[in-house]
Amino acid sequence: MAHTPLVVMGVSGSGKSTVGAAVAQRLRVPFADADDFHPPANIAKMTAGHALDDHDRHPWLEAIGTWLAEHPDGGVMSCSALKRKYRDQLRHHAHEIAFLLLDGTPEVIRKRQASRPGHFMPASLLASQFATLEHLAPDENGVTIDVDQSVDAVVEEYLRWDRSVRES
Numbered sequence: 001m002a003h004t005p006l007v008v009m010g011v012s013g014s015g016k017s018t019v020g021a022a023v024a025q026r027l028r029v030p031f032a033d034a035d036d037f038h039p040p041a042n043i044a045k046m047t048a049g050h051a052l053d054d055h056d057r058h059p060w061l062e063a064i065g066t067w068l069a070e071h072p073d074g075g076v077m078s079c080s081a082l083k084r085k086y087r088d089q090l091r092h093h094a095h096e097i098a099f100l101l102l103d104g105t106p107e108v109i110r111k112r113q114a115s116r117p118g119h120f121m122p123a124s125l126l127a128s129q130f131a132t133l134e135h136l137a138p139d140e141n142g143v144t145i146d147v148d149q150s151v152d153a154v155v156e157e158y159l160r161w162d163r164s165v166r167e168s
């Protein structure tokens, strides 16, 4: 069965890689992690404790948009996609994208980040991630799911939404 491309989005540590890989497995479609699409300079900047700006994110989003356009029959990409204009940039490449926003309080996400030492993203950047996040607007094709529940529960909630959209 064909699926539209899906972007699993949210702040750093919200569970994009974990949930994205699980959803891709359930839908039997390819998965990619946007962290692997950053130019080395972006990784170096975040590692040094500096937030990316629009200029840094532009070529990265272009590469992600290209991947999505190459998967018109289904593919899951985990990508922060924090601002509406970033999502517009991705939609410019592939009109039919669905977005899953993983939503959580700073308290819940901070604990998750602390549970994976060794990741390049410093916890000090979490405040800037929340300040940059623009939630999905009603006209955007997507669903927002609370991450304060198990990964399986988040995945099931997404699959229910996906089915309801297909049946409507």
Ligand SMILES: Nc1ncnc2c1ncn2[C@@H]1O[C@H](COP(=O)(O)OP(=O)(O)OP(=O)(O)O)[C@@H](O)[C@H]1O
Binding pocket: 010, 011, 012, 013, 014, 015, 016, 017, 018, 019, 035, 078, 112, 113, 115, 116, 121, 147, 148, 149, 150, 151, 154
């Ligand atoms: N629903 C959940 N319940 C418990 N732990 C979770 C849940 N979702 C993710 N985690 C854990 O939280 C941590 C962060 O998850 P993950 O690395 O998938 O987030 P991310 O959004 O991809 O982060 P980043 O964008 O910074 O790479 C991991 O240790 C992961 O195992």
Ligand SMILES: O=C(O)[C@H](O)[C@@H](O)[C@H](O)[C@H](O)CO
Binding pocket: 011, 012, 013, 034, 035, 052, 057, 079, 080, 081, 082, 121, 129
């Ligand atoms: O838009 C951004 O600021 C970036 O995507 C970051 O969120 C990181 O790549 C990432 O999520 C790693 O933790």
